[in-house]
């Protein structure tokens with residue numbers, strides 16, 4: 001069972017630069033052996049948050065706690081080197097005058113044979129066993145990054161802060177190194193706070209995602225919940241392409257070319273966006289100008305004309321221009337489905353998969 005005390009907790013962190021608030025009241029907890037991803041677009045304040053936790057930058061207000069002990073607030077501060085926090089930053093730097101082995105061994109102390117064993121183990125796990133005697137300048141960027149990763153993991157930190165640690169690696173290598181790194185961190189029960197701007201990476205790695213925007217955490221939860229119960233239109237759009245249908249609420253319903261949508265709890269007369277991901281649009285054939293019959297699950301079909309269709313590997317992406325308003329809609333279909341441009345088809349929207357959000361003024 002997990003202990004109730006978070007390994008890492010930050011409370012109400014705030015940081016301003018030149019009068020602009022770049023981290024705005026950020027709070028979160030990470031339990032031992034858990035991975036939390038700070039996910040958000042470039043410039044939203046992810047790295048700044050991590051730097052404050054690491055102690056290389058001071059917050060304007062807020063608190064940082066480790067294992068139930070205060071580490072830093074605005075009047076008290078334990079220096080970075082005494083926080084037992086491992087760091088793997090965007091701008092990692094290896095020691096150029098040290099070999100790969102010496103770089104990985106750098107933070108280790110104690111028995112020499114133990115250190116050798118730990119270094120060997122880590123080099124093997126990051127796939128660099130035969131590189132121990134080389135110097136950083138003899139390595140590719142991706143190889144250097146893996147050395148930095150091994151170096152950060154070596155002392156078995158109880159908290160690991162990682163800022164886009166896999167960004168320099170090609171896809172195939174990245175998947176392997178990612179999984180290996182997570183295994184190592186979980187084995188040692190480390191609490192991990194990982195920063196990324198890539199939703200796929202967050203979904204793949206995180207036990208919990210904290211979605212960040214303009215310095216604030218806008219939603220926090222398990223990947224499944226963030227993906228399936230997003231707080232707003234931007235939260236949906238951050239994870240996938242979206243289609244948006246705008247309408248006005250009349251009698252707790254919105255009437256659209258795709259039929260009616262229920263809008264419980266939304267104020268009468270207000271505008272709403274109905275947001276639907278491309279994989280949740282159903283495509284049906286044209287029957288001499290007629291579409292399929294309406295159903296409760298799918299509503300009414302609306303007709304569109306294919307603009308282009310692209311094969312993407314595991315799915316096909318089809319783009320339509322809709323007859324009723326000339327808008328563009330995108331649908332994805334598993335495997336190969338490549339209708340010719342100009343072909344009329346009918347689109348339906350899965351009611352259980354669409355999201356309705358009031359339009360913000």
Ligand SMILES: Nc1ncnc2c1ncn2[C@@H]1O[C@H](COP(=O)(O)OP(=O)(O)OP(=O)(O)O)[C@@H](O)[C@H]1O
Pocket residue numbers: 017018022040041042043044045046047048049197
């Ligand atoms: N030392 C600084 N002085 C002034 N502004 C800064 C400083 N460091 C960061 N900023 C600004 O603060 C904002 C947040 O920066 P931060 O590095 O935390 O973003 P990020 O979410 O990590 O983005 P990215 O995904 O691009 O790395 C940015 O607008 C950035 O320009």
Ligand SMILES: [Mg+2]
Pocket residue numbers: 046047048090163
């Ligand atoms: Mg950053």
